[in-house]
Amino acid sequence: MTDFVLKRMVALVLPFVQMLGFYVIFHGHLSPGGSFSGGIITGLSLIAFSLVFGLERGQEKVSERMMSLVESFGALWYGAMGLVGVLRGTTFLMNKGAGVPLGEPGKLYSGGLILLITLGVGLKVASTVVTLFVALMEEEE
Amino acid sequence: MSNKIAIALLVCIGVVVLLAISELPLYGSPDTPAQNYVAERYIEGALSDTGALNMVAAIVIDYRAYDTLIETTVLFTAIIAVFLVLKKGTDRKGEHK
Numbered sequence: 151m152t153d154f155v156l157k158r159m160v161a162l163v164l165p166f167v168q169m170l171g172f173y174v175i176f177h178g179h180l181s182p183g184g185s186f187s188g189g190i191i192t193g194l195s196l197i198a199f200s201l202v203f204g205l206e207r208g209q210e211k212v213s214e215r216m217m218s219l220v221e222s223f224g225a226l227w228y229g230a231m232g233l234v235g236v237l238r239g240t241t242f243l244m245n246k247g248a249g250v251p252l253g254e255p256g257k258l259y260s261g262g263l264i265l266l267i268t269l270g271v272g273l274k275v276a277s278t279v280v281t282l283f284v285a286l287m288e289e290e291e
Numbered sequence: 292m293s294n295k296i297a298i299a300l301l302v303c304i305g306v307v308v309l310l311a312i313s314e315l316p317l318y319g320s321p322d323t324p325a326q327n328y329v330a331e332r333y334i335e336g337a338l339s340d341t342g343a344l345n346m347v348a349a350i351v352i353d354y355r356a357y358d359t360l361i362e363t364t365v366l367f368t369a370i371i372a373v374f375l376v377l378k379k380g381t382d383r384k385g386e387h388k
Contacts, residue, residue, distance in 0.1 A: 179343035184351065221370060225363045232360065243356040245341060252342030261343035264352045271363055278366045282373055289377045 160202045167195040175272035179261035185268040189275025196276070197283045205287055214284065217277045224274025231267050 174181075174188030200208030235244030245262045246252060253260035316323040333350055341349040351359050 179341075179345050179348045179352075181345060182347075184345070184348050221367065225360070225367055228360050228363055232356070243360070245353050245356075255338055255342050255344055261341055261349070261353075264341060264343050264348055267352050267356070267359075268348070271359070274363055274366065278370055281370055285373050285377050 156202055160198060164195050164199060167198075168192055171195060171272075171276070175268055176258065176265070178268040178272075179264045180256065180258070185271035186275055188268075189272035190279060192272065193276035193279030193283075196280050200280075200283065200287070205284070209284070212280065214281075217281050217284070220273050220277040221281055224270050224277065227270035227274075228267055231263050231270070234263065 168191075171188050171190075171192030174183035174191060175185060176188075178184035178188065196208065196212060199211065232243040234250065235248040236242055238244070238248040240248045245264070250262035252262050255261075259265065333346065333354065337343070337346045337349040337354075341353040343349040343353070
């Protein structure tokens with residue numbers, strides 16, 4: 151697509167869309183939203199970039215290799231967070247019982263492991279959406 | 292002949308299913324087995340148990356963390372399935388199939 155207005159508008163809007171996506175991911179334990187919705191917003195911003203500027207330039211921004219790495223390590227990161235509970239002598243995926251400091255409710259750091267797990271799942275959802283889109287678009291060509 | 296057996300079996304199963312449905316509790320009635328202490332426990336203990344203000348996040352990522360863990364692997368499986376069907380890979384010698 152070579153529409154001038156579309157390109158400039160996307161260039162203006164997309165940074166804010168990505169910021170919103172990461173805001174939703176990082177505030178998943180404080181406000182409505184969370185890993186899945188925030189990851190979808192972040193992934194869709196990358197998809198919009200690829201749609202407007204072309205698949206090649208989109209691939210330059212986030213390479214396929216990086217996407218597959220994030221894709222593969224997202225669930226592993228979740229499992230690693232679960233092992234914190236095992237290392238502290240309690241059960242898998244234990245949060246408060248494993249002695250993780252919960253922080254003050256309402257602050258950005260609160261909820262113990264929830265923030266870290268949400269970050270991993272959010273990045274994984276974003277990479278999943280982008281990878282699906284790229285796979286389907288490449289098939290089209 | 293086999294058609295008649297099949298119809299008879301279907302009628303039998305249908306009667307059993309309808310009997311089971313007639314025994315179901317009313318939708319939203321307070322004394323169903325689903326309305327037990329779990330919801331109350333979540334509402335009262337979510338903040339002190341997890342420190343998260345968003346109760347949905349507290350339930351999804353703390354109380355039901357196993358569920359969400361498997362959910363992320365569902366995404367991974369979806370990607371693998373799409374790659375299996377669509378992606379043109381290379382074999383070990385690096386030649387395109």
